[in-house]
Amino acid sequence: MxxxxxxxxxxxxxxxxxxxxxxxxxxxxxxxxxxxxxxxxxxxxxxxxxxxxxxxxxASGLTNMEYEARRRLNAAGKQAIGQAAAAHIPDGASVFLDIGTTSEAVARALSAHRGLLVVTNNLHVAEILRASDCGSVIVTGGALRAADNGLVGPLTVQSIDNFRFDCAVLACSAVDEMGDLLDFDLQEVQVGQALLRRAHEVILVADQSKFCRSAPVRIAGLADVGRVISDSPLPAALASLCARSGAIIEIVVPK
Missing domain, CATH: 1.10.10.10 (Winged helix-like DNA-binding domain superfamily/Winged helix DNA-binding domain)
Structure with a gap:
């Protein structure tokens, strides 16, 4: 060839x-x-x-990959991560799911749960859960980002501030060698920072591709999350950061 x-x-x-x-x-x-x-x-x-x-x-840059490309990227790994994250969310919990194809994998895995209150700024997540009997689904306000059906902006942040979540599932575009969680859109980052303030437990869902990329805007650090679920072992420096902060690392194996 x-x-x-x-x-x-x-x-x-x-x-x-x-x-x-x-x-x-x-x-x-x-x-x-x-x-x-x-x-x-x-x-x-x-x-x-x-x-x-x-x-x-x-290659990384100042803009994210198109939604369809991200949806196809490592789909098996994201499915395994979604199932693992859902296993840590009990029936009857209040949950926030944010923008991202890995968050959508979590939503699919939550379809068998019952009694949940799910708040999301991701219209794909809302559509996934609409047909299930998992509980109540609330969509935040905000400006619609047509590229991926996400809601962002001040109205989204205000909506999040009305809740106190048992658990928030946080996705990001990249995790750098210093343990910073990064994204491309400042308004989306502000949503992520809001959910960190309003959640009792934060689960970071990050497939292997996130540890090899870069993005320009910082959401938070690994020390700000309680659990990291990935389909690949974290680089040694990041694993050490998690050990020092007490964050639990969970590695899943895609089927």
Missing amino acids: STTFRHPDILEIARRDGRVTVDGLAERFGVTSQTIRRDLTNLTRSGVLERVHGGAVL
Whole structure:
């Protein structure tokens, strides 16, 4: 297979899994590690990937990926994370689910719960739960962000401030090496900061791709959450941060 024909497949794997590894690609395509490194170098020069130790990740920037691309990215990992997060939410709890495709995976896993009060600024989450008997679903006010059906802005923050949640499920676009939880939209970040103030317990749901990306706006730090659920072990520095703050790390295995 020529370099030209490998590149679309490499990008598709990166979009699906969040990252690619030199060894995994070499085995998949039946070529040498040196050949794959050249492929990744070319894709990095074109701006679609960023090199990391042992492989590459989707390139970061000042804007997020389109919603459909994010929805497809590591879908199996997000499903496993969603099921694990839902397992920590008891029947009868008050819960906030924010914007993000991983939050939507949590919503799907909550459909068998009963007696919940779910507040969300994510219209996809509301639609997922509308057909279930999980309990009451309240959609916040706010400005509709057409790109992903999220609600953001001062009205969203005001809505959140009317509640005290047993649990909030927080998603983010990236977690950097300092343990900062990052996103692309300042208004969305302000929503995340509001839910941190109003929740008794905060669960961070972050699949493996989040630990390989960057984004320009800080939501909070790992020390501000009580539990981190991911489908991949956290980098050693981040695991140490969680240990010092008392945050529980839960690693799930996608089916």
